[in-house]
Amino acid sequence: IAGITQAPTSQILAAGRRMTLRCTQDMRHNAMYWYRQDLGLGLRLIHYSNTAGTTGKGEVPDGYSVSRANTDDFPLTLASAVPSQTSVYFCASSGGGAYNEQFFGPGTRLTVL
Amino acid sequence: SQKIEQNSEALNIQEGKTATLTCNYTNYSPAYLQWYRQDPGRGPVFLLLIRENEKEKRKERLKVTFDTTLKQSLFHITASQPADSATYLCALYNFNKFYFGSGTKLNVKP
Numbered sequence: 001i002a003g004i005t006q007a008p009t010s011q012i013l014a015a016g017r018r019m020t021l022r023c024t025q026d027m028r029h030n031a032m033y034w035y036r037q038d039l040g041l042g043l044r045l046i047h048y049s050n051t052a053g054t055t056g057k058g059e060v061p062d063g064y065s066v067s068r069a070n071t072d073d074f075p076l077t078l079a080s081a082v083p084s085q086t087s088v089y090f091c092a093s094s095g096g097g098a099y100n101e102q103f104f105g106p107g108t109r110l111t112v113l
Numbered sequence: 114s115q116k117i118e119q120n121s122e123a124l125n126i127q128e129g130k131t132a133t134l135t136c137n138y139t140n141y142s143p144a145y146l147q148w149y150r151q152d153p154g155r156g157p158v159f160l161l162l163i164r165e166n167e168k169e170k171r172k173e174r175l176k177v178t179f180d181t182t183l184k185q186s187l188f189h190i191t192a193s194q195p196a197d198s199a200t201y202l203c204a205l206y207n208f209n210k211f212y213f214g215s216g217t218k219l220n221v222k223p
Contacts, residue, residue, distance in 0.1 A: 033211065035213075040121065040215060041215060042117075042119075042202065042213045042214055042215030042216055043157070043202065043204075043213035044213070045210055045211060045212070048209060048210065050209060056209060056210075058210055059210070059212075090156050090157075092156070101147065101159035101162065102147075102149075102157075102159060102204075102211065103159070104156030104157050104158070105156055106155060106156055107154075107155070107156055
């Protein structure tokens with residue numbers, strides 16, 4: 001693995017189903033982030049983690065949960081998907097703190113029907 | 114919450130000209146501001162960071178300015194090339210969170 005990876009690449013999901021989006025980084029970055037990107041709204045932060053074992057809420061956390069059991073992995077779970085969660089989801093990591101650039105994964109395109 | 118505004122209309126320029134993109138923000142004054150490039154179907158890629166005590170930052174053909182009084186950052190690409198065509202995003206950092214603008218699409222025509 002080189003950098004940050006996400007899985008799946010795309011997914012079509014029935015409303016009400018549970019779904020976990022996976023994110024793994026091999027850069028030993030402390031901080032990780034989940035964003036959703038919708039046309040005209042840009043990237044919006046869902047949840048973040050400054051270090052393994054801690055998480056925090058972003059701008060749009062409702063309907064999503066995260067965990068950070070170790071440094072490398074930061075899964076995002078939709079407990080009961082709704083059509084408004086149709087979006088492109090990006091995971092990112094950074095060394096942590098205010099001055100560090102973020103490295104983004106390739107994204108997961110999720111459609112909830 | 115923090116609000117970041119970028120021109121939602123695409124910017125169309127001729128190859129060789131200078132492209133200038135604008136990022137305006139409200140509420141909190143960030144310690145720094147970042148610029149990213151995003152190509153269709155891909156994640157954003159970091160370009161430049163400028164701190165609040167820096168007026169200007171350069172990297173090759175790229176230049177960023179930061180005016181904390183106007184609450185505005187300008188992003189310039191000099192001698193633009195068709196390969197510079199992409200969407201450019203600005204981002205601010207406040208209290209553990211990043212806030213992104215919706216981006217401006219740049220089209221450089223040969």
